[in-house]
Amino acid sequence: MFWIFWILIIIILIFLIRLYQVLPRCRNKSSNQSKPPFKTCIVLGSGGHTMEMLQLVEGLDFQKIYRPRIYVIANNDHLSLKKVEEFENRKSGDNIIKHHKVRLIPRSRQVGQSWLTTPFSVFKALISCLNLIFGDSPDLIICNGPGSCIPVCVISYIPRIIGIKWIKLIYIESFARVKTLSLTGKLLYRFVDKFLVQWSYLLEKYPNAEYKGILV
Template sequence: MMETQLIIEVLILLILVIVTRVLYLIHKITTGYSRKSEIKRTTPCKILICIGSGGHTTEMLQLIKNINFAKYKPRYYTMAKTDKTSHDKVVNFEKAKEGISSNYTIIEVPRSREVHQSYITSVITTLYSTLYSLPIVLGIMPDVIICNGPGSCVPICVVSFILKCMFIKDIRIVFIESYCRVQTFSLTGKILTYLADNFLVQWPDLKNKLKRAEYIGQLM
């Protein structure tokens, strides 16, 4: 009898600790305390770039076009298995920037949510892709994740948030809301409001709707 009570008490304590840690991190993130790295960096950082599809891919490559590849290496790109166009775009992008000796890897993941999927089935597929993302993020252990939607980046961000909660690795998440979002946020944006250390929007109107969002000027 005593023993079960002890186990229950320890469990409750554990849950409380976890909840506090999660809430603390979300508070830190949403108030903008984690916007900038506290330490100066001198070594290159491992970067994971979540490639969406179609317009998202084009936007992402436009964003990272001028990042210094000497500082951001090695580079990992995740993209949907079926997305041949994005695959080609990334290969051409790397080739144009670094030539054949480029230091990058493409990782293919299952799609997390089809465009017209119902909410219930998308919860299941999201759970599935979260499990799928676990070995990817653990295998890479990136320093920073960059994503601009759509849904496929959410599981990866969730996993890296969990790692952050567990003090395993402080992975910075940078989210950029899509250029075509002028008045409303995407579903990915709504979720990543709580997880992304840096949350950029491309239109001032959108910044006015979410206090924590940042508008740093015209990106496209």
């Protein structure tokens, strides 16, 4: 049984080395640049996160560059689903062809949920994201703070690690985060390709972030 232990150690080391190789800072940004249109995954939280995200993507060129779009919403977030349909109908105008769809995933953690049961709900969310990443195969993922984006980003690393596709990750920290990052932001800071903050003060603590002014 001792040899099994060493095989596991070797596998873990190989995985960690490969993970390090595919971190954003280790990639030659001039290589493997795809051309538009980009199949874009937009992860929505609930309430304020949803409204903020829709404001963030309001100015994007949906007709030529960011299409088709895949909105990821918690399976019990009916309000966000309604907001997406209203938003897309307004953005599409008179266009008959719709370039979007919605994917529903379980929440990683419900409000007030016990931490003992949280690993099980996180695992369920991760499994549900497999169809999103391997079925829809987005080129770009945009998220802005809700914990529901963690499973999406984690699973998006699988194609990157095995070398079949580099799904670009863009994280935009919430406008409400003035002096410190959200827990989601802290977890994703070193793993996303572009990390945007909306307050210049945060650059002092997180120099790898980018500040483009107030975006909402």
